[in-house]
Amino acid sequence: MLKVNNLVVKRGPRVTLDDINLSLQAGETLAVVGESGAGKSTLIATILGLLKPASGEITWNGQPVCEAHPALVMQEPRAAFNPVLSLRRSVMEPIVAQGTVLGIGCLERLCARLELPSEMLDRRPNQVSIGQAQRAGILRALIAAAPLVLFDEPLSALDAVTQKHTAQLISDLQSEEGFAALIVTHDIGYAVAHADQIMVLKDGRVEETTDAQTFALNPVSPYCRALRDAAISLGALEAVT
Amino acid sequence: MRSVLILVVCLIALAVLGPLLAPYDPTAIDIPNRLSAPNATFPLGTDALGRDILSRLLYGARWSLGLAFLISLLSLTIGTAVGLLATLGGKIADWSLMRATDTFLAFPELVAAVVIAGLMGAGTWSLIFALSVTGWMRYARVVRGIGLSLQSRGYVVQARLAGLPGWSIARWHYLPSLIPSLTVVWTGMFSRAILGISALGFLGFGVQPPNPEWGAMLLDARVHMRSTPLQMTWPGVAVVICVLAINLAGDALRDALAKEGSHE
Amino acid sequence: MIKAIGGLLLRAVVVLSGTAILTFALLWHAPGDPAQAIAMARFDALLTEDVIDQVREEVGLNANFWQAFWAWLGPLLRFDFGYSAVTGRPVWPDLWAAMTYTVPLALAGLAIGLAVSLPLAVLATKRPGGLLDRAAVGVASLGAAIPAYWLGLLLILLFAVQLRWLPAMGARTTAHAILPAVTLGLGVAASLTRIIRSGILEARGQPFLPAIQRRGVTERALARDHIAPHAAIPVVTLFGLELAFLLEGAVLVEVIFGRPGLGTFLVQAIVARDFPHVQAVVVVTALAFVVVNLLIDIIYRVIDPRIGAENA
Numbered sequence: 143m144l145k146v147n148n149l150v151v152k153r154g155p156r157v158t159l160d161d162i163n164l165s166l167q168a169g170e171t172l173a174v175v176g177e178s179g180a181g182k183s184t185l186i187a188t189i190l191g192l193l194k195p196a197s198g199e200i201t202w203n204g205q206p207v208c209e210a211h212p213a214l215v216m217q218e219p220r221a222a223f224n225p226v227l228s229l230r231r232s233v234m235e236p237i238v239a240q241g242t243v244l245g246i247g248c249l250e251r252l253c254a255r256l257e258l259p260s261e262m263l264d265r266r267p268n269q270v271s272i273g274q275a276q277r278a279g280i281l282r283a284l285i286a287a288a289p290l291v292l293f294d295e296p297l298s299a300l301d302a303v304t305q306k307h308t309a310q311l312i313s314d315l316q317s318e319e320g321f322a323a324l325i326v327t328h329d330i331g332y333a334v335a336h337a338d339q340i341m342v343l344k345d346g347r348v349e350e351t352t353d354a355q356t357f358a359l360n361p362v363s364p365y366c367r368a369l370r371d372a373a374i375s376l377g378a379l380e381a382v383t
Numbered sequence: 384m385r386s387v388l389i390l391v392v393c394l395i396a397l398a399v400l401g402p403l404l405a406p407y408d409p410t411a412i413d414i415p416n417r418l419s420a421p422n423a424t425f426p427l428g429t430d431a432l433g434r435d436i437l438s439r440l441l442y443g444a445r446w447s448l449g450l451a452f453l454i455s456l457l458s459l460t461i462g463t464a465v466g467l468l469a470t471l472g473g474k475i476a477d478w479s480l481m482r483a484t485d486t487f488l489a490f491p492e493l494v495a496a497v498v499i500a501g502l503m504g505a506g507t508w509s510l511i512f513a514l515s516v517t518g519w520m521r522y523a524r525v526v527r528g529i530g531l532s533l534q535s536r537g538y539v540v541q542a543r544l545a546g547l548p549g550w551s552i553a554r555w556h557y558l559p560s561l562i563p564s565l566t567v568v569w570t571g572m573f574s575r576a577i578l579g580i581s582a583l584g585f586l587g588f589g590v591q592p593p594n595p596e597w598g599a600m601l602l603d604a605r606v607h608m609r610s611t612p613l614q615m616t617w618p619g620v621a622v623v624i625c626v627l628a629i630n631l632a633g634d635a636l637r638d639a640l641a642k643e644g645s646h647e
Numbered sequence: 648m649i650k651a652i653g654g655l656l657l658r659a660v661v662v663l664s665g666t667a668i669l670t671f672a673l674l675w676h677a678p679g680d681p682a683q684a685i686a687m688a689r690f691d692a693l694l695t696e697d698v699i700d701q702v703r704e705e706v707g708l709n710a711n712f713w714q715a716f717w718a719w720l721g722p723l724l725r726f727d728f729g730y731s732a733v734t735g736r737p738v739w740p741d742l743w744a745a746m747t748y749t750v751p752l753a754l755a756g757l758a759i760g761l762a763v764s765l766p767l768a769v770l771a772t773k774r775p776g777g778l779l780d781r782a783a784v785g786v787a788s789l790g791a792a793i794p795a796y797w798l799g800l801l802l803i804l805l806f807a808v809q810l811r812w813l814p815a816m817g818a819r820t821t822a823h824a825i826l827p828a829v830t831l832g833l834g835v836a837a838s839l840t841r842i843i844r845s846g847i848l849e850a851r852g853q854p855f856l857p858a859i860q861r862r863g864v865t866e867r868a869l870a871r872d873h874i875a876p877h878a879a880i881p882v883v884t885l886f887g888l889e890l891a892f893l894l895e896g897a898v899l900v901e902v903i904f905g906r907p908g909l910g911t912f913l914v915q916a917i918v919a920r921d922f923p924h925v926q927a928v929v930v931v932t933a934l935a936f937v938v939v940n941l942l943i944d945i946i947y948r949v950i951d952p953r954i955g956a957e958n959a
Contacts, residue, residue: 190544214544221537226559232538236545282541482658486665489933489940493895494913498929501917502677578794582899585796586914598796605800605903612804619797626792634788 143167144189144207144290144322149198151181151188151346158184160346162198166339168289171316171323173337173354175330175369180343182326186292189324190214202290210290211240213283217295219275223267229278230263236286249285255318256281256311273304280312284319293325297332309336330369331378334358342366387631394625398448401441409434409442410593420611427617430603436614439595440621446596448625450511451576457515459569462522467557469523470530471549481527484520492517496579500588510589514579518572525568529561563640570633574626581622597622651948659941666933667723671716673929674922719926728927733919738927741912746931748818748908749901752827753893759832764839771840772847783840790837795896799830799903816905827904831896838892842881850877887940894932 144166151159159181166172174182187193189200191208202210213236216222223232237244253260256277267275276296283291296312297305313336316323327333333340333354340357342349342365350357350366358379361367373379397404412432421428427436469480487495496513503509533539533556542552583589584598592599597618604615722729728738764787771783806826807815814823851874859869898910905911909928916924 192540192543211546212544214541216537216541218537222541224538224556224559227555231555232541235542235547239542239545239547239551286545482661482665485658485662486669489662489666489936490669490929491891491894491932491936494898494929494932497898497913498917498925499673501914502673502920502925574792581794582796585794585899586902588917601797601800608800608804609808612808615800615804619794619801622794622797623789623792626794627789630788630792 144200144202144324146189146200147198149185149188149200150196151184151193152196153184157196158346159188159195162348164341164348164351166290166322166324168322169316169320170339171313171325171337172339172341173333174324174326174341174343175328175333176343176349177328179345181346182343183294184346185343186214186294186324186326189292207290211236211286211288212290212292213286213288215276215279215283215291215293215296218299219272219279220267222279223275225267228264228266229270229275233263233278233282233285236282236288240286242286244285252281252284255315273300273308276300276304276308277311280315284315284321287319288321290322290324293323293327295327296325297327297329305332312336329378330373334379342369387628387635390624390628391632394444394448394628397441398444401444405435405438405441407435407438409439409595411435421613428611428614430600430614431607434593434595436600436617439600440597440617443595443597443600443618443621444625446590446594447577447580447622450507450580450590451573454511454514454518454576454580455569455573457511458518458572459522459565461515462519463526463561463565465519465523466526466530467553469527470534470557471553477527480523484523487517488520490517492575493579493582496583497586497588500583505588505591507590507594510580510583513583514576518576518579521572522565522568525564526561529564530557533557533560567633567637567640570629570636574629574633577622577626577629581618652945655941655944655948659937663934663937666937667720667930668716670926670929670933671719672712674926675712675715677920677922723930728930729923731921732923733921738923742909742924742927742931745907745909745912748906749894749897749910752824752831752900752906752908753897755824755828756831756835756893756896757889759828760835760839763832763836764843767836767840768843768847771844772851775848780844783844787837787840787844790833791841793834793837794899795830795834796899796903798833799827799900802826802830803903818904818906818908823904823906827900827906830900830903831893834896835889835892839882839889842885843878846878846881847874849881850874853877883943883946886943887936890936890939 144164146162146164149159149162150157162185164172174185176182184193188195189207190212200207202212223229234244236242250260253263258274258277258281262270262274263278270278276299293312297309300308309332312323312325325333325337334357335354337354339351339353341351342357342363344365350361350363352361352366357366357370361370370379406426412434413429414432416424416429417431419429427440429435430439465480465484469477472480495517499513499516500509503512536556539552539556542556547555580589580596581598581601584596584600585602587599587602590596590599592603600618601615604611604618608615726739728742730737731741767783767787771780774780803815803826806813813825814820815826817823853873856869856873859873864872894909897908898913900906901908901910902914909932912924913928915921916928
């Protein structure tokens with residue numbers, strides 16, 4: 143289980159994240175929503191250990207989170223892959239680096255599940271579609287059996303059809319593989335449809351944490367209500383009355 | 384672009400094949416024919432000891448270009464290693480290595496090279512050492528600059544998350560992106576090395592006689608400037624042609640890379 | 648702001664300490680027995696071990712590295728460069744005399760360089776890519792490839808030997824300084840032309856210029872207020888490099904023209920293995936460099952506080 147307690151992150155004198163608390167069970171999905179600059183990306187970077195928190199702790203089952211080797215699926219699918227290496231090399235990087243043994247047929251099974259033909263992996267990132275690159279990114283997260291996968295705006299670079307498809311795939315894979323997913327998104331509709339819990343960030347503080355149904359039906363804070371109503375009027379979320 | 388490349392290839396061929404093309408032994412002394420003007424037997428004339436200048440020029444290409452190649456490669460290696468260590472080694476390593484780079488940069492290159500080569504005792508090895516040890520800083524800065532911009536690239540972040548060791552990240556994710564810029568810097572340093580070698584040779588701290596190095600030849604020729612002014616022109620022309628060709632090749636390479644970058 | 652300047656000062660101090668250690672290490676590890684070299688240079692006679700040992704004691708070469716370093720650094724911090732190991736005369740007056748030759752030469756070189764490169768670059772950028780522009784770039788590339796010592800020899804050959812217009816060797820009159828200054832200036836001009844040219848072209852490409860032009864501002868005012876200041880930035884940035892170039896050029900030019908100055912001072916000191924002289928030149932140039940670069944950095948931060956914010 144991922145636990146974040148009283149997390150404070152500062153950049154210079156500015157406090158970018160203030161007193162964040164969250165917990166996330168294996169098999170669960172937490173969507174973090176908020177406008178840009180709310181601290182969503184900072185939260186991801188801090189959980190991954192790329193940024194040092196000013197105070198607070200982040201643990202996975204009581205251990206420092208980096209020991210669990212969390213995986214990250216990025217917003218720009220192609221940029222997540224070295225342009226001069228084959229996708230296969232990059233996908234296998236966690237296996238090589240962590241010295242884990244890849245189960246027989248594991249790669250083939252995941253490839254089939256992600257609808258990525260195996261020969262696609264021998265191409266370079268600019269030789270595949272963005273959707274394929276994003277699925278290769280998910281493959282890299284799953285292949286080392288990361289217990290915690292962070293998704294940073296996983297859909298925003300994709301076109302509408304691929305978005306829908308990828309969102310469903312992430313959802314399905316999560317229930318099959320049982321990893322904990324933390325998804326940063328600004329797409330309220332996606333968050334409500336696929337997450338168990340929704341955490342709303344505003345100016346580095348937690349505005350509200352609720353389960354997805356409550357958020358859609360009856361958000362507590364006025365800010366969340368405004369967010370929900372905006373999503374409804376844009377057609378991203380169906381009005382539930 | 385193409386003509387520059389052909390010129391560079393020709394120069395390299397001359398340096399490699401020089402001994403085959405040279406009509407005489409570059410160190411063979413022939414006092415009766417000393418300081419002769421260009422003629423049928425000695426196409427470019429002879430020097431004060433009667434040595435054939437054309438042969439010395441051709442052999443000299445090996446010294447100048449070969450040593451410049453070695454020196455620029457050595458400083459490239461040192462500079463790249465320092466730059467990579469600075470980017471991947473954490474904040475303390477970064478700060479101290481960059482201050483070390485600043486320290487080396489605080490001495491004007493040629494002055495430092497003259498002092499080092501001079502104090503070590505003139506000779507080829509001190510020349511190589513002096514020019515390599517004073518030439519690596521620009522590479523280190525370039526590598527660190529690019530390295531810092533690479534740090535936030537998606538695939539570098541992924542490699543760090545995967546737990547890849549630093550040297551592996553350097554090898555697979557940093558070096559390929561560094562090669563184009565390093566090549567451009569390298570051409571600049573290559574021509575600077577040619578100038579440095581001949582300058583040290585000219586001051587008497589470089590390649591020692593009787594070896595035919597262009598700067599040292601110029602030093603010999605200077606004494607006889609009044610009687611045989613032509614003798615003084617040849618080594619200079621050779622240096623200018625080499626430096627110009629390599630600089631132009633570097634410019635063309637930089638422009639080509641910039642164009643490629645803008646297409647992406 | 649004050650913190651940033653403090654950081655720069657700390658950096659300069661660290662770099663200066665580094666240069667001091669490096670300089671001393673170089674002198675310390677120079678092969679051969681410096682005591683013997685010094686003794687030979689000073690007495691120029693058959694040497695007994697006693698004489699060499701006496702010299703060794705006198706020059707302070709008997710201690711271990713750090714002892715000798717601190718002993719060496721102390722006087723240096725008081726700007727006391729000691730006595731020449733060869734002549735026994737104090738270093739500073741001789742060094743100062745050498746600088747009074749080199750600094751004016753370098754300044755004259757810089758002035759000639761600017762006088763040649765500035766009009767050339769302005770003319771060249773009137774029509775970028777035009778005949779004049781390509782010619783200017785070509786000449787500048789050629790100039791950058793010509794070694795200063797060779798150019799100096801060619802000028803001597805032409806103006807002193809063939810035409811007999813100007814004296815070549817020595818530094819007795821102002822006329823003696825013309826050829827050295829021109830040699831140095833042409834080298835500076837070659838690199839400055841390229842820098843100024845690309846500075847002007849970049850300044851012309853500033854996105855807001857067309858809007859200002861449409862408001863009816865004159866060409867002259869545009870050049871004065873918007874292009875010149877912007878084009879000056881790279882020239883100032885690269886001033887440190889230009890300074891290095893000037894100094895390196897001065898060393899060679901002085902040797903070619905047989906002029907007294909830092910260059911001849913240094914070369915003679917190296918040949919004679921006169922360590923106090925060598926170290927004095929090295930320390931003074933390093934100090935000048937660090938101070939100049941520090942000033943450039945500080946001026947920059949005062950002008951534009953954004954610069955350096957990322958690596959503070």
